Amino acid sequence: GQQLNQSPQSMFIQEGEDVSMNCTSSSIFNTWLWYKQDPGEGPVLLIALYKAGELTSNGRLTAQFGITRKDSFLNISASIPSDVGIYFCAGQLYGGSQGNLIFGKGTKLSVKP
Amino acid sequence: DAGVTQSPTHLIKTRGQQVTLRCSPKSGHDTVSWYQQALGQGPQFIFQYYEEEERQRGNFPDRFSGHQFPNYSSELNVNALWLGDSALYLCASSSGGFYSGANVLTFGAGSRLTVL
Numbered sequence: 001g002q003q004l005n006q007s008p009q010s011m012f013i014q015e016g017e018d019v020s021m022n023c024t025s026s027s028i029f030n031t032w033l034w035y036k037q038d039p040g041e042g043p044v045l046l047i048a049l050y051k052a053g054e055l056t057s058n059g060r061l062t063a064q065f066g067i068t069r070k071d072s073f074l075n076i077s078a079s080i081p082s083d084v085g086i087y088f089c090a091g092q093l094y095g096g097s098q099g100n101l102i103f104g105k106g107t108k109l110s111v112k113p
Numbered sequence: 114d115a116g117v118t119q120s121p122t123h124l125i126k127t128r129g130q131q132v133t134l135r136c137s138p139k140s141g142h143d144t145v146s147w148y149q150q151a152l153g154q155g156p157q158f159i160f161q162y163y164e165e166e167e168r169q170r171g172n173f174p175d176r177f178s179g180h181q182f183p184n185y186s187s188e189l190n191v192n193a194l195w196l197g198d199s200a201l202y203l204c205a206s207s208s209g210g211f212y213s214g215a216n217v218l219t220f221g222a223g224s225r226l227t228v229l
Binding site for chain 1: 117144145146153154155156157158161168169171203205207218220221222223
């Protein structure tokens with residue numbers, strides 16, 4: 001099935017560091033979403049983006065909807081231990097059902113040893 | 114207010130068997146979508162049910178079927194299980210059917226299926 005290109009695949013963070021991850025696609029999306037999934041849980045929505053160029057914040061998280069409608073990024077500022085987990089981007093294709101989201105493979109955030 | 118509840122949480126089956134997974138949507142939601150999440154992958158859309166009918170389907174074979182009941186709860190059935198069907202199956206609920214905003218999708222914790 002179709003998936004978004006999400007990078008990096010994994011990264012290690014030290015408390016206080018800023019984190020960036022992004023998602024690209026060959027298709028145009030009318031909605032971009034960022035989710036976090038903890039072990040044993042379903043994905044939880046962090047940020048939703050609806051317009052090209054839109055920049056939205058949720059606490060220490062900031063995400064942008066790319067101008068081309070084919071990409072998005074998520075930044076986490078001043079990371080804390082509870083930021084550890086797997087982050088997924090997801091997109092809703094233009095004209096698609098809100099229940100039919102296309103997901104990236106995820107970015108796994110771990111704490112630096 | 115209960116969110117999306119799924120059962121069972123874990124189950125083990127053997128190849129060729131059939132499985133039924135259940136989902137109760139969040140209170141106030143009337144639309145249910147099912148996703149398959151293989152290990153190390155993002156969720157993949159299986160299908161969506163609204164008003165007791167399958168409204169949209171992803172790239173999954175006919176072995177995957179579903180049902181929605183009048184109380185909006187839903188079942189996912191998988192026949193003739195393959196090893197490759199081992200995955201976390203997520204149910205997500207929302208309201209308003211096909212054209213509601215994507216931000217109202219609420220996921221359950223999933224049912225972990227292992228096929229031996």
